[in-house]
Amino acid sequence: MQRSIKVLVAENEGTDREQLKKLLADEDDVQVLAEVRDGKECLDQVAKLQPDIVLLKRELPVINGLDVAEQLNSEHSGVNVILLLNGKENEEVWHRMLRAGIRQFVSRPYDPVKFSEELRKCITDLDKAAKKPGSSPSETPASPANRVIAVTGPRGGCGKSIIATNLAVAMARESERIALVDLNLWGGDIAMLLDLTPRRTLGDLLPGFGGIDNDVVESVITKHSSGVSVIAAPMTGQFDGTTLSRYIVQSILDSLRDHYECTIVDTGYANLESTLAAMDAADTILVVVGTDLPRLRDGKHYLKNLLAANYPKEKLRVVVNRTSGGKEISPAEIETILEFPVTARIPNDDSLVGSSVNLGQPFVASNPSKPSSKTLFALAEAILPAPAETSGKKRSGARWFSFLH
Numbered sequence: 014m015q016r017s018i019k020v021l022v023a024e025n026e027g028t029d030r031e032q033l034k035k036l037l038a039d040e041d042d043v044q045v046l047a048e049v050r051d052g053k054e055c056l057d058q059v060a061k062l063q064p065d066i067v068l069l070k071r072e073l074p075v076i077n078g079l080d081v082a083e084q085l086n087s088e089h090s091g092v093n094v095i096l097l098l099n100g101k102e103n104e105e106v107w108h109r110m111l112r113a114g115i116r117q118f119v120s121r122p123y124d125p126v127k128f129s130e131e132l133r134k135c136i137t138d139l140d141k142a143a144k145k146p147g148s149s150p151s152e153t154p155a156s157p158a159n160r161v162i163a164v165t166g167p168r169g170g171c172g173k174s175i176i177a178t179n180l181a182v183a184m185a186r187e188s189e190r191i192a193l194v195d196l197n198l199w200g201g202d203i204a205m206l207l208d209l210t211p212r213r214t215l216g217d218l219l220p221g222f223g224g225i226d227n228d229v230v231e232s233v234i235t236k237h238s239s240g241v242s243v244i245a246a247p248m249t250g251q252f253d254g255t256t257l258s259r260y261i262v263q264s265i266l267d268s269l270r271d272h273y274e275c276t277i278v279d280t281g282y283a284n285l286e287s288t289l290a291a292m293d294a295a296d297t298i299l300v301v302v303g304t305d306l307p308r309l310r311d312g313k314h315y316l317k318n319l320l321a322a323n324y325p326k327e328k329l330r331v332v333v334n335r336t337s338g339g340k341e342i343s344p345a346e347i348e349t350i351l352e353f354p355v356t357a358r359i360p361n362d363d364s365l366v367g368s369s370v371n372l373g374q375p376f377v378a379s380n381p382s383k384p385s386s387k388t389l390f391a392l393a394e395a396i397l398p399a400p401a402e403t404s405g406k407k408r409s410g411a412r413w414f415s416f417l418h
Contacts, residue, residue: 017044018136021064023055023081024048024097025074029121033068033097036128043132052076059089066135070097071106079106082113093135095119107217116228134228158398159270163295165280165288166302167315172334173301175366176359176389177279178206182375183386183393185240190274192234194244194265196291197281198257201246204235208373209243211235216247218261225264227272239378242273257281262290270294275397283315297396298324301332302351304342304361309350316353329353332392335361357392360384 020043024030030048037043046062049055052073059067067085071078082094096110100120110118116138117131164177174195181193195201195215204211213233218225234242244265269276278295280288292298298319302312312331319329333347336358348355362376362385369376377386 018042019044019046019064021046021067022048023069025050052081055081065139066093069094079109086114095131160296161266161276161294162297163278163291164299167311171301171303174202174279177277179375179377179389181241181277182239183377183389188274192242192269192273192276194278195246196287197246204245207237209235211245214245214247227268230268257287259286259290262287266294299330299332301334304336313351330356333358337361359388
């Protein structure tokens with residue numbers, strides 16, 4: 014027998030209250046326990062009736078809805094909240110929602126489809142909680158083939174953001190489940206390189222709050238036309254990157270690994286906790302180095318530092334960026350200087366890259382036949398799981414290192 018989901022409606026406006034009741038009437042498994050008109054009454058009735066879900070208006074009289082939500086989170090953790098918004102909330106409201114543990118919300122005017130989706134998410138959470146401590150057999154575990162790729166470099170200006178962006182877009186030609194994360198809180202370039210104006214960014218997860226789950230991660234994702242799911246860095250450059258903790262990065266990447274075949278992470282400065290957390294979580298670390306002698310020497314020292322920090326050698330892959338047809342430093346000499354094998358060499362094409370950056374169009378999409386694009390397509394195919402490991406689109410071609418020489 015299907016259980017009834019008990020709902021409390023906290024809304025002081027009669028017209029909106031009636032609309033909510035009509036929307037709830039369309040849900041067969043929902044029972045409206047009571048209607049309240051202010052925050053104090055809401056808290057009293059929650060303690061008395063023990064509802065499963067509270068539809069909670071943010072601007073309630075007596076006690077504000079967000080204050081109510083924070084108290085419910087601390088005193089009635091088994092009660093799920095759907096916050097009712099007016100659609101004009103500022104960033105502070107968003108941060109308070111996260112700290113209060115609110116994962117579901119709807120804005121006026123209410124869309125019946127969106128309303129039903131948020132209600133169903135709450136009910137799913139309730140069902141999962143009811144099945145604890147055992148794990149739910151209906152939950153689909155992350156595929157062991159799902160991978161996290163950290164893109165890093167010994168210094169700024171090596172081109173790692175451009176490589177990370179184009180690599181993700183190249184992968185999106187082969188899989189529908191590709192994520193791209195920009196961990197540079199001092200004003201990352203990923204959004205600019207993709208000509209995106211994200212509504213929310215990684216900065217909306219700061220400062221710390223009650224926890225990160227898939228709903229929170231999905232709320233800061235912006236979808237690019239290529240199909241890549243992007244978590245952008247703040248556009249203003251006003252955030253201190255040191256506030257991005259290891260816990261937050263690990264939680265974000267764990268969630269993405271559960272839902273995406275491959276997650277590309279454009280790391281921030283090498284010595285940040287967030288960068289270390291991303292590299293710890295990564296299955297592969299792409300180290301991007303330039304081709305002039307000072308950058309190659311920086312690359313050599315950086316690789317040695319990573320090995321000294323106990324990152325396995327087989328986890329590291331070197332990508333040499335902006336290689337030329339000249340003979341100043343040959344491919345063999347590059348590997349000798351680095352004391353490390355090179356996985357991929359991306360040809361130098363200033364015109365292609367400059368146009369790509371200025372137009373916000375990844376060159377693998379705008380100029381797929383260019384040598385630089387072909388190299389990144391090969392790298393993308395090498396990184397993605399083999400067809401037998403994944404349920405994504407079928408792929409063909411060779412695997413690791415087939416394109417190196």
